[in-house]
Amino acid sequence: MEPVGSLDAITIDCADPLALARFWAAVFGTEVASAEGEEPRYVDLRPVPGVPTLRFQRVPEPKTVKNRLHLDVAVSDLGSARARVEALGARPVSERVFDEFGYRWVVMADPEGNEFCLVVPPGESTSADEADPAGEGA
Numbered sequence: 067m068e069p070v071g072s073l074d075a076i077t078i079d080c081a082d083p084l085a086l087a088r089f090w091a092a093v094f095g096t097e098v099a100s101a102e103g104e105e106p107r108y109v110d111l112r113p114v115p116g117v118p119t120l121r122f123q124r125v126p127e128p129k130t131v132k133n134r135l136h137l138d139v140a141v142s143d144l145g146s147a148r149a150r151v152e153a154l155g156a157r158p159v160s161e162r163v164f165d166e167f168g169y170r171w172v173v174m175a176d177p178e179g180n181e182f183c184l185v186v187p188p189g190e191s192t193s194a195d196e197a198d199p200a201g202e203g204a
Contacts, residue, residue, distance in 0.1 A: 075110065075119040076137075079129075080178045083109040083122035089177050090120055092154050093139065116140075129179045137182040140190070144172055147184045156182075 080086045087098050087109040099112035099119075109122045141147035144163065152158075155177040164171050168188030175181055 073118060075121040077121040077123050078180060079125040080122050080180070081124065081128065082178070083107070083124050086176065086178055087111055087120070087122045089154055089156075090122075093151060094120075133181045136180070138171070138185045139182060140187055141184050142186065142190050144170060144184055144186055148172055148174070151184065 078086065083106060084098070084101060087101075091097050091111050094111070094114060094117045096112045096114045096117065099110045100108075101110075102108040103124075105124060107124045111117075111120045113119045139147070148158070151174055156174045159173040159175050159181055162172070164173075169185055171183045171185040173181055173183055
């Protein structure tokens, strides 16, 4: 089947694209690739293996409800990954550690409140974090 197009970027609306891009660049071990417009309006991260281009777009309105789309960040140790993203400015949405179908995750929010999950895929865990079997995630 002929595709309609291809994925150019995943775009995240935000108040401060450069600051949020720097947060996500640190999470994924990359850097800002471009910043376009005054203040700037659009900021792209340099893609790295396993991470497509993330684009941060300045918008005037604040985030008001739960995201309908979120990023799942694969990690091997929930505790150390959580500590690292918190040091970068993230905060937990819940203290709960979810466990379902072999996946374990915690729900976090980036510095502008956008939810994301730190996820340990089945068979990847090196952590002794306790899991909550109820399985209510982002």
